[in-house]
Amino acid sequence: MSPGLARALAFIGPSNRKVALHNLHTGEDISVTYFEDGQYVPDALDQVNQVLRDFRTGDVHQIEPGLLDLLHVMRSKMALDRPLQVISGYRSPKTNAYLASISHGVARHSLHMEGMAIDIRAPGIGLAEVHRLALSLGAGGVGYYPASDFVHVDVGPVRHWGAEDHWEDG
Ligand SMILES: [Zn+2]
Numbered sequence: 733m734s735p736g737l738a739r740a741l742a743f744i745g746p747s748n749r750k751v752a753l754h755n756l757h758t759g760e761d762i763s764v765t766y767f768e769d770g771q772y773v774p775d776a777l778d779q780v781n782q783v784l785r786d787f788r789t790g791d792v793h794q795i796e797p798g799l800l801d802l803l804h805v806m807r808s809k810m811a812l813d814r815p816l817q818v819i820s821g822y823r824s825p826k827t828n829a830y831l832a833s834i835s836h837g838v839a840r841h842s843l844h845m846e847g848m849a850i851d852i853r854a855p856g857i858g859l860a861e862v863h864r865l866a867l868s869l870g871a872g873g874v875g876y877y878p879a880s881d882f883v884h885v886d887v888g889p890v891r892h893w894g895a896e897d898h899w900e901d902g
Pocket residue numbers: 820844849850851875884885901902
């Protein structure tokens with residue numbers, strides 16, 4: 733976990749952590765407490781893995797719990813009581829290769845393939861604000877895609893890219 737994310741979690745304080753997501757491709761919703769009494773809840777993580785599966789192939793992959801912590805921090809800081817909307821979660825190697833072949837916006841070795849990245853927007857909150865918040869946390873990678881109306885966040889190394897200058901989805 734990056735120092736930025738650890739700091740943000742510490743700031744929120746010891747509490748149960750909930751994730752609430754709406755998958756725009758499948759229409760599925762999930763709202764679960766995935767961290768309780770100081771530990772991750774395996775059943776809840778399994779449910780999240782299902783909802784964030786590669787919807788094109790059906791492949792399920794473990795989503796990094798730290799990524800859920802990042803989303804938890806973001807929802808807390810935005811005081812968002814609605815689910816985050818998910819454009820892309822896990823991507824199988826097959827799907828990622830396909831997307832990379834049709835778009836310059838997809839990295840060949842995407843962190844989406846490791847279950848460490850997610851593309852989101854927040855209902856009722858401007859994309860620029862979501863982007864600013866993500867950057868301010870210093871928790872990992874942040875990509876800004878205003879034309880497609882989403883922000884990419886990941887729990888890889890801290891870095892950022894955005895708008896039209898460096899069109900690469902990590
Ligand atoms: Zn992404």
